[in-house]
Amino acid sequence: MFKKMLALMLVLLLMATALVGCGGGTAEEPAPAEEPTEEQVEEQVEEPQLKMAMVTDVGGVNDESFNESAWNGHQKARDELGFEVSYVESEQDADYERNLETLLDAGNDLIWGIGFMMGDAIAEAADFNPDQKYAIIDSAYDDTPDNVVGVLFKxxxxxxxxxxxxxxxxxxxxxxxxxxxxxxxxxxxxxxxxxxxxxxxxxxxxxxxxxxxxxxxxxxxxxxxxxxxxxxxxxxxxxxxxxxxxxxxxxxxxxxxxxxxxxxxxxxxxxxxxxxxKRVDNAIFMIAEDLKAGNFPGGQTVVFGLEDGGVGIAPTSDKHVxxxxxxxxxxxxxxxxxxxxxxxxxxxxxxxxx
Incomplete structure (x- = not known):
């Protein structure tokens, strides 16, 4: 039995030697994997996707006015900044509180109230949820909460x-x-x-x-x-x-x-x-940029006018004027x-x- 095993081992050794000879060289051991640099590790770590959502006023998201413009701003933040965006429509004033709660439960990083009629609802929600960031279009407060930014237009x-x-x-x-x-x-x-x-x-x-x-x-x-x-x-x-x-x-x-x-x-x-x-879309996008950069302007009222492109006349004005x-x-x-x-x-x- 021992002789048979020894013979088998000799045969295998001869076969391995023959294969090396046919290859024209000796087999090399694979080089050890290089440790990734700190920069490569940082590149491999994906940024968490920020979530931003809005509650419309009673005009609805397709109002051909500031609700629609606000939603356009959200979609621009999605396309250019990688945000996950959504909205909830309000059919009556009584829907505001419930809709804000829905977006809070959905885990949004920033929740918008669109229109001054939502001013009280946003203030109450911000008071109850101090760790949640909120923003309001067309409304400002005498003492703006640290977790709220008011956005006004000239x-x-x-x-x-x-x-x-x-x-x-x-x-x-x-x-x-x-x-x-x-x-x-x-x-x-x-x-x-x-x-x-x-x-x-x-x-x-x-x-x-x-x-x-x-x-x-x-x-x-x-x-x-x-x-x-x-x-x-x-x-x-x-x-x-x-x-x-x-x-x-x-x-x-x-x-x-x-x-x-x-x-x-x-x-x-x-x-x-x-x-x-009134460029609500631009304002929302710029606040989203601040949020992504870690510079959310909470506790402030931001005002947009002619000077910064926040308002202006329509580009189609040259058709009739x-x-x-x-x-x-x-x-x-x-x-x-x-x-x-x-x-x-x-x-x-x-x-x-x-």
């Missing part, structure tokens, strides 16, 4: 510019303003627009009416029709979904309208001559940024300066 500046356009383009000497609800945020649109009209055309008359709703398109249409019947040929709205009715009235009456928040020319290409844009007027608007914008033109955002400042 809507009066964009409104002044579209008011200037209306004052220059009116053929009847009469234009209109339709506000959603009689609140300070809308006053900026109201008095900025009136000041712009006055600056361009001191003799022009501005008809003003509030609809007491951001979601009543029929009401907006009725108000606009009345203004057109009274001689207005251009009507500016700052009324959310209610403003859809203003634009519909302009289309039916073959008059002009001015949109708000987003470029609304596509709603009536022959009738919407410009829009006072003459080039010479747009050149004047560009100069007016420069003067506003330089502080050479005062733009009011309330009645007292308007009355005192215009």
């Amino acid at each position: 809507a009066e500046e964009a409104s002044f510019l579209v008011g200037y356009i209306a004052g220059k383009m009116t053929e009847t000497g009469k234009v209109g303003f339709v506000g959603g609800m009689d609140f300070p945020v809308i006053h900026g649109f109201h008095y900025g627009f009136m000041a712009g009209v006055k600056y361009a055309n001191p003799d022009a008359e501005v008809l003003v009416q509030y609809a007491d709703s951001f979601v009543d398109a029929a009401r907006g249409k009725a108000i606009a029709n009345q203004m057109y019947q009274q001689g207005a040929d251009i009507v500016f709205h700052a009324a959310g979904g209610t403003g859809d009715g203003v634009i519909e009235a302009a289309r039916e009456q073959d008059k002009y309208a001015i949109g708000v928040d987003m470029d609304q020319n596509h709603l009536a290409p022959d009738n919407v001559i410009t829009s006072a844009m 003459p080039a010479e007027i747009l050149e004047e608007v560009a100069e007016v914008e420069r003067q506003i940024i330089a502080g050479e033109i005062f733009v009011p955002d309330n009645k007292d400042d308007y009355d005192a300066n215009y």
Whole structure:
């Protein structure tokens, strides 16, 4: 038995020797694996995906206004910054608290409330959940909680510019303003627009009416029709979904309208001559950038205006506004940024300066 095993071992040894000879060289042991550098280890560790979500106000995410713009900002953060994003729609004010709780339970790093009507709900949620980060569009607090950032816009500046356009383009000497609800945020649109009209055309008359709703398109249409019947040929709205009715009235009456928040020319290409844009999308994206960089501006109110691209007029304005007027608007914008033109955002400042 021992002899058989020895013979077998000799055969195997001879076969191994023959294989090495056929290979033209000796077999080499594999080199030991190199230890990864510290930089390579850091590259292999994936950054945790940040989650950001928003609660719409009652206008819904497809309101062609600031809710939709806010969602566009979220999607940009998803595409360019790698955020996981989502939203919950509110059908009535009573939904705000429940919707905020839903997004809290979902583990979002930052939760947005879209619109000043959510101001109280965000403040309460932030108080109950001090470790959760929140942000609110169009609202500010006297003492902003450390876990909240308020975001405001100088809507009066964009409104002044579209008011200037209306004052220059009116053929009847009469234009209109339709506000959603009689609140300070809308006053900026109201008095900025009136000041712009006055600056361009001191003799022009501005008809003003509030609809007491951001979601009543029929009401907006009725108000606009009345203004057109009274001689207005251009009507500016700052009324959310209610403003859809203003634009519909302009289309039916073959008059002009001015949109708000987003470029609304596509709603009536022959009738919407410009829009006072409030770049909610840009603001949300910039706050998301701060969050990702570890610089969340909690406890602050951030204000965006003409100077930083937070507001402006629609890029489609050149479809209906003459080039010479747009050149004047560009100069007016420069003067506003330089502080050479005062733009009011309330009645007292308007009355005192215009």
